[in-house]
Amino acid sequence: GQQLNQSPQSMFIQEGEDVSMNCTSSSIFNTWLWYKQDPGEGPVLLIALYKAGELTSNGRLTAQFGITRKDSFLNISASIPSDVGIYFCAGPGSGGSNYKLTFGKGTLLTVNP
Amino acid sequence: SQTIHQWPATLVQPVGSPLSLECTVEGTSNPNLYWYRQAAGRGLQLLFYSVGIGQISSEVPQNLSASRPQDRQFILSSKKLLLSDSGFYLCAWSGQGSRADTQYFGPGTRLTVL
Numbered sequence: 001g002q003q004l005n006q007s008p009q010s011m012f013i014q015e016g017e018d019v020s021m022n023c024t025s026s027s028i029f030n031t032w033l034w035y036k037q038d039p040g041e042g043p044v045l046l047i048a049l050y051k052a053g054e055l056t057s058n059g060r061l062t063a064q065f066g067i068t069r070k071d072s073f074l075n076i077s078a079s080i081p082s083d084v085g086i087y088f089c090a091g092p093g094s095g096g097s098n099y100k101l102t103f104g105k106g107t108l109l110t111v112n113p
Numbered sequence: 114s115q116t117i118h119q120w121p122a123t124l125v126q127p128v129g130s131p132l133s134l135e136c137t138v139e140g141t142s143n144p145n146l147y148w149y150r151q152a153a154g155r156g157l158q159l160l161f162y163s164v165g166i167g168q169i170s171s172e173v174p175q176n177l178s179a180s181r182p183q184d185r186q187f188i189l190s191s192k193k194l195l196l197s198d199s200g201f202y203l204c205a206w207s208g209q210g211s212r213a214d215t216q217y218f219g220p221g222t223r224l225t226v227l
Contacts (some may be wrong), residue, residue, distance in 0.1 A: 031214045042119075042218035043157075060149050086155060098214040099145055099162055099207065101211070106155040 006089055006104030013079055014112050021107045022073040022087035030098065032065050032072035035088045037106075043088060047074070079111050115140035119219040121206050128180030132177075132191040134222050139185065143174055144206040145213050146187040151221075152202040161182055163187060164209065201227045 006023045013019060023032070031050055035043035047058050049065035049072060056063055062075045072091075076083055089104040116139045126132060138144055148160040159172045161179035169179050176195050180188045187204055204219040 009203070033215065035218075039225065040221070042221045045215070045217055048215050087158075088155075099213070099216075100159065101157075101214070101216060103157050 004091070004102050004104040006107060008107055009105070010110070011021040011113065012110045015079060015081060017079055019079055019083070019109060020073060021087060021109075022071060023100075023104045024034040024071040025091075025093070026070070027093050028069040029072075029091040029093055030069070031091045032062075032063070033041075033090045033101070034063050034072070034074045035090060036054055037086045037088065039085070046087075075108075081111050081113050084109055084111050115206070115217065117204060117206055117219040119202075119222050121222060122220065123223045124225070126194050126224065128196055128226055129193045132189070132194050132198070133211060133222070134189040134202055134204075134224070135214070136187040136219055137185055138187075138206045141185070141206065141208075143184060143209060145209055146181060147205040147207070147216060148177075148187065148189050149203040149205060149218075151203060153200075161189070163215075194226045194227050199224055 004023050004025050033048050034046045036046050037043040047056050047063040052065055052068050052069050060077045064074055083086040086106040086108050088106045090101045092098040118137050146163045150160055151157050151159045159170055159175055162180045163169050177191050202222045205216040207213045207216045
């Protein structure tokens with residue numbers, strides 16, 4: 001099946017620093033989704049990307065849909081303590097049903113005040 | 114705006130007991146609905162999805178079943194729980210057609226089977 005390689009697995013940063021994480025796939029993805037999950041809660045959709053090359057911002061978050069359609073990155077600028085959590089990339093690969101999402105394994109972000 | 118609710122938030126059940134988890138969506142009509150299980154270690158596994166009332170597709174053979182008695186209600190059930198059914202259960206909704214790929218998750222139910 002399709003797989004998403006998400007990196008890094010974890011990050012420990014100081015408050016105020018910028019963060020970058022990415023996902024890559026061996027196959028083409030038609031949509032890239034970025035979620036954040038706090039402990040004990042459901043994932044919250046941060047940004048959805050639908051076109052190759054698309055660059056979208058949501059406050060301090062910026063995400064891009066790679067031109068090759070096989071990768072995406074998420075940047076967080078000027079991190080704050082509430083950015084702590086697990087960030088997932090996800091998307092439906094091409095050639096299959098668009099409701100079947102493939103998820104990355106997540107990036108655990110820790111922000112030291 | 115759309116909201117998705119799940120209850121209960123937490124549940125502790127003995128092995129062999131029945132299960133019923135409920136999910137409801139507000140602010141949209143005719144959504145696709147999904148049940149996921151998230152094991153420790155982050156991975157999300159799609160269990161069931163539904164494109165309409167009474168229409169359920171199972172992704173993984175298991176001890177669980179799902180039903181959709183109303184347009185915006187999705188229920189996850191079991192007749193007899195196993196220890197391996199413990200986990201974090203997430204309901205999600207999406208639009209249909211081309212926007213079925215953008216899914217929104219509920220707050221989840223933490224199930225512990227003892």
